[in-house]
Amino acid sequence: MSTLGANELTRYDRHITLPEVGVEGQEKLKAAKVLLIGSGGLGSPLGLYLAAAGVGTLGIVDFDRVDESNLQRQILHGTADVGALKTDSARRRLGDLNPFVEVETYNERLTSKNALDLIEKYDIVVDGTDNFPTRYLVNDACVFLDKPNVYGSIYRFEGQVSLFHVKGGGPCYRCLYPEPPPPHLVPSCAEGGVLGILPGVVGTLQATEVVKYLLGVGQGLLGRLLLFDALAMRFREMKIGKAPDCSICGPNPTVTELVDYHQFCSISVPTGPTHPEVTPVEFVRLWEHGERPRLVDVREPHEWGIANLEAYGAALMPLSQLKDTIRDLDRSDPIVVHCKTGGRSQKAQAVLLGMGFTNVRNLAGGLQRWRDDVPS
Numbered sequence: 001m002s003t004l005g006a007n008e009l010t011r012y013d014r015h016i017t018l019p020e021v022g023v024e025g026q027e028k029l030k031a032a033k034v035l036l037i038g039s040g041g042l043g044s045p046l047g048l049y050l051a052a053a054g055v056g057t058l059g060i061v062d063f064d065r066v067d068e069s070n071l072q073r074q075i076l077h078g079t080a081d082v083g084a085l086k087t088d089s090a091r092r093r094l095g096d097l098n099p100f101v102e103v104e105t106y107n108e109r110l111t112s113k114n115a116l117d118l119i120e121k122y123d124i125v126v127d128g129t130d131n132f133p134t135r136y137l138v139n140d141a142c143v144f145l146d147k148p149n150v151y152g153s154i155y156r157f158e159g160q161v162s163l164f165h166v167k168g169g170g171p172c173y174r175c176l177y178p179e180p181p182p183p184h185l186v187p188s189c190a191e192g193g194v195l196g197i198l199p200g201v202v203g204t205l206q207a208t209e210v211v212k213y214l215l216g217v218g219q220g221l222l223g224r225l226l227l228f229d230a231l232a233m234r235f236r237e238m239k240i241g242k243a244p245d246c247s248i249c250g251p252n253p254t255v256t257e258l259v260d261y262h263q264f265c266s267i268s269v270p271t272g273p274t275h276p277e278v279t280p281v282e283f284v285r286l287w288e289h290g291e292r293p294r295l296v297d298v299r300e301p302h303e304w305g306i307a308n309l310e311a312y313g314a315a316l317m318p319l320s321q322l323k324d325t326i327r328d329l330d331r332s333d334p335i336v337v338h339c340k341t342g343g344r345s346q347k348a349q350a351v352l353l354g355m356g357f358t359n360v361r362n363l364a365g366g367l368q369r370w371r372d373d374v375p376s
Contacts, residue, residue, distance in 0.1 A: 002023055002027065003027050003030060003031075004023065004026060004027060004030065007100075008026075008030075008054070008100055009023075011054070011098075011100070012026050012054050015029075015053070015054070020215065020217045020218075021215060021217075025215045025217075026054060028214055028215060028216075029053060029054045029055050029056065029211065029214055029215070030054055030055075030056040030100075031056055032055050032056055032057070032123050032124070032214045033056065033057040033059065033121065033122045033123050034050055034055050034057070034058055034059070034122060034123065034124050034125075034126060034210055034214075035058075035059040035060075035061065035118065035119060035121070035122035035124070035125045035126065036050075036058065036059065036060045036061070036126050036128055037061050037110055037125065037126065037127050037128055037129050037134065037138055038061070038062055038127075038128035038129045038130070039060050039062045039074075039076055039077075039086045039087065039089075039090045039128070040062070040064070040070065040073075040074050040086070040128065040130070040199075041073045041074055041128070041130070041154060041194065041198075041199030041203070042126075042128035042152050042154065042199050042202060042203040042206065043060070043062070043074075043076065043090075043126075043128035043203070044073070044074045044075045044076035044077070044199070044200075044203065045075070045199065045200050045203030045204045045207060046126055046128055046203045046206055046207050046210075047060065047076050047090055047093075047094055048075070048076060048093075048094070048097060049203075049204060049207040050207050050210060050211070051094040051097050051098045051101045051103075052097060052098060053207075053211055054098065054100065054101070055101060055210075055211075055214070056100075056101065056102060057101070057102045057103075057104060057122075058094065058101055058102070058103050058104070059103075059104045059105075059106065059118070059121070059122055060087055060090050060091075060103065060104070060105050060106065061106045061108065061110050061118060062085075062086045062087050062090070062105075062106075062107070063107060063108050063109045064085075064086050065083060065084060065085055065086060066081045066082050066083065066084050066085075066086055066089055067082065067368060068082050069306075069340075072196040073194065073196040073197075073198075073199050073200070074199075075200070076089065076090055076093055076094075077089045077090075077093070078093075085107050087105035087106065087107045088105070088107075090103070090105065091103045091105050106118060110134055110137060110138070111137070112137065112258035112259065112260065112261065115137055115138070115141040115258060116141055116144065116145065116258070119138075119141050119142065119145055119147055120145055122147070123147075123214070124147065124148045124149075124150065124210060124213060124214070125138060125141075125142055125147050125148070125149050125150070126149075126150045126152075126206055126207075126210060127139075127149060127150065127151050127152065128152060128203065128206070130153075130154075132180040132181070132261075132265045133180075133261035133262050133264070133265045134261070135151070135153075135173060136173065136174070136180065136261050136264060136265065137258065137261045138173075139151075139164065139172055139173035139174060139248075140174075140248055140255060140258055140259075141258060142164065142165075142172075143166050143172050143248050143249055144258075146166070146167040147165075148163060148164070148165040148167075148168060148213060149163070149164040149165065149172075149173070150162075150163055150164075150206045150209045150210055150213075151163070151164055151173060151206075152202045152203060152205070152206045153202075154194055154198050154199050154202050155194065156193055156194055156195065156198075157195050157198060157229065157230040157231045158198075158227070158228065158229050158230065159198055159199075159201060159202035159227075159228045159230075160202070160225060160226065160227055160228070161202055161205045161206055161209065161221060161225075161226045161228075162176070162221045162224065162225045162226065162240070163209055163213070163220050163221040163222045164222075165222060166242075166249045168222055169222070170222035170223050170242070171223065171240050171241055171242045171243065171246075171249070172242075172246065172248060172249045174243070174246050174247055174248050174249070174255075175240060175241070175242055175243040175246045175249065176225065176240050178243065178246070178247065180264070180265040195230055197230070198228075198230055201228060201230070202228065205226065205228075209221055223239060223240055223241060224237055224238070224239060224240065225237070225238040225239075225240050276361045276362075277361055277362045277363070277364040278336055278361045278362070278363060278364065279363075279364045279365070279369070279373065280363065280364070280365065280369055280370040280373045280374045281373050281374065283295075283312075283336060283363060284312075284374055287312055291334075292313060293333070293334035293335060293336045293359075293361070294313070294315070294329065294330075294333045294334065294335045294336070295309060295312055295313050295314040295315070295335075295336050295338065295363075296314070296315055296317050296329070296335055296336070296337045296338070296348070297309065297314045297315065297316050297317065297338055297339070298317060298318060298319040298322060298337055298338070298339050298344050298345050298347075298348040299316070299318065299319075299339050299340060299344065300318050300320075301316065301318065303340065304316045307367060307371075309338070309367070309370070314338075315328070317329075319339070319344050319347060319348050319351075322348055322351055322352075323351065323355075326352070326355065329352075329357070331356055331357050331358070332359075333359070334359040334361075335352065335357060335359060335360045335361070336360075336361050336362070336363055337349050337352070337360065337361075337362055337363065338362070338363035338366050338367065338370075339366045339367070340366045340367050340368055341365060341366045341367075341368050341369075342362060342363065342364060342365050342366040342369075343366075345362050345363060345366060346362055349361070349362045
């Protein structure tokens, strides 16, 4: 007897009509558990299409809130969701799209402490993240747990998709990228921009890989890296094999447990007395009491035009040009650097400290936290 109810048989009629799917295939999708790491640009089409396809359980890991700048590409969320937890917004939207799908949300950052416990519960993992520490973390956890990992990444007009599964005879992410690139060579989407449609293309390709894997049909991307150039409207393919000296899936692994991935990727997180922070509320109190440190905005000019702290004396000095504009700063002045969320300003803080500035603080949480904490 089928596990699909009458309403489900109607809903999935176009799937069931396909010989490669049928009722049996749709039942496989219903029984499947898929974990999405992130519900942003890639996670949006992933969540929508996997829910629509009838994947029985969707897990979503995301600690962020919906920001207005997300809406250009993160179609899982709407204007009414701005300020809400992305996990809450995702649960509402996916529940409305398909009430037969169980959505399990984890409003937390994926870390070395929780990754194995979270990933172990699911059949397949989809990496929709935008940073190298989390990509290596997802890869390593999937290797240790023998889970398939559907990888996707985007930047400006280009995207990549692949399927990593060591148990399935394929390579892992470390086989392709043994070492992370230097942080200063990898601008974020906030710094470099991204075509809003691009994550829709890449995320949909990832969703296709997930469904094919669960159904056991077609040829997957195991051992292949699919490259997409939106400007040229061209797909290319690169073969990738298991690296004989891979540090985690090779015959003599040196990675035998989850590690500190920020440290591995050489991304310093300024904390403690030598890399102090100041919260937006603390900065306003300093300002109101006459202590007015030099406020340096290290975002890009187009971001300044959207919102800025010029009323508090902010000066625009983009991180990409900071070393060229540093002559405008006095090394004896107290300085507070800021960006949108605090990541780029951490890098700027490290640059200034490395060039002899001694009193440099980072505005914790950047403009995003300022908007939440400081009344307008």
